[in-house]
Amino acid sequence: MDKVVVSLGGSIIVPDDRDDVFLNDLANMVDELCDRYQIYLVCGGGRVARYYIRTGRSLGLSEERLDELGIMVTRLNASLVSRALGERAVGKVPHEVLEARRLEHKGKVVVMGGTVPGHTTDAVSAMLAREVRAVRIVNGTSVDAAYTADPRQDPKAKRLSRITHQQLLDLVNVGLHGAGPSHVFDRLGAQIAHDGHIDICIVDGRDMQEMRAAIEGRAIKGTVISD
Ligand code: UTP
Numbered sequence: 001m002d003k004v005v006v007s008l009g010g011s012i013i014v015p016d017d018r019d020d021v022f023l024n025d026l027a028n029m030v031d032e033l034c035d036r037y038q039i040y041l042v043c044g045g046g047r048v049a050r051y052y053i054r055t056g057r058s059l060g061l062s063e064e065r066l067d068e069l070g071i072m073v074t075r076l077n078a079s080l081v082s083r084a085l086g087e088r089a090v091g092k093v094p095h096e097v098l099e100a101r102r103l104e105h106k107g108k109v110v111v112m113g114g115t116v117p118g119h120t121t122d123a124v125s126a127m128l129a130r131e132v133r134a135v136r137i138v139n140g141t142s143v144d145a146a147y148t149a150d151p152r153q154d155p156k157a158k159r160l161s162r163i164t165h166q167q168l169l170d171l172v173n174v175g176l177h178g179a180g181p182s183h184v185f186d187r188l189g190a191q192i193a194h195d196g197h198i199d200i201c202i203v204d205g206r207d208m209q210e211m212r213a214a215i216e217g218r219a220i221k222g223t224v225i226s227d
Helices: 019-033 046-058 063-088 097-103 121-132 165-176 187-196 208-216
Strands: 003-008 038-043 110-112 136-141 162-164 199-204 223-226
Touching: 003 121, 003 208, 019 038, 019 063, 019 208, 038 063, 038 121, 046 063, 063 110, 097 110, 097 121, 121 136, 121 187, 136 208, 162 165, 165 187, 165 223, 187 199, 199 208
Parallel strands: 003 038, 003 136, 038 110, 136 199, 162 223
Antiparallel strands: 199 223
């Protein structure tokens, strides 16, 4: 059975916009697919994590302590998603990718958040995909595709339907200097996917048809990143 890691940005899990409806739709979609695909959901922290990190930073906390706050929020989101899935989710939110692999169970979904300080849940998704030999990573995010620049800031930004891992790395590197879509997938995650030849699909995480098509490896409106 093909394994698929789905990275859910915090910005699509709990933006405070009919989140219960989204979580129900997600649970139903996963329920329909999880007998055919071994699905792993990795949850981000979003606005709530950024709030804790910003406030902690003002208090003078170290970067490691701030990351720990972020991780706690990602795990809180993972708990919410796991509970929305009910019996379809394995009962526990693993704290690291090896534990996630151990919890794998046919027909059940592993739901997790962050692992250790120093990276983001995009990187966790890529590490997990490498660990379980997933066929692809589906990044459900708040934009509908990767663009040549941030479409919310640059009206000339072009939508990319298919790029290579190297092109993603180039885009993400540009992003580090303030011009590109660094939010689409983080640099460490992109590097791991590049090295492991793991496809990444960037899709609007709130568009359930897109999410479903990406998990099944069908055509999407978003961006496919492959060798
Ligand atoms: P996210 O994965 O949500 O970070 O983790 P992000 O990419 O900044 O968020 P989005 O995608 O824009 O919504 C939240 C924070 O938790 C810490 C980091 O500080 C991260 O920024 N974190 C998360 C870790 O330190 N380790 C992890 O494994 C995951």
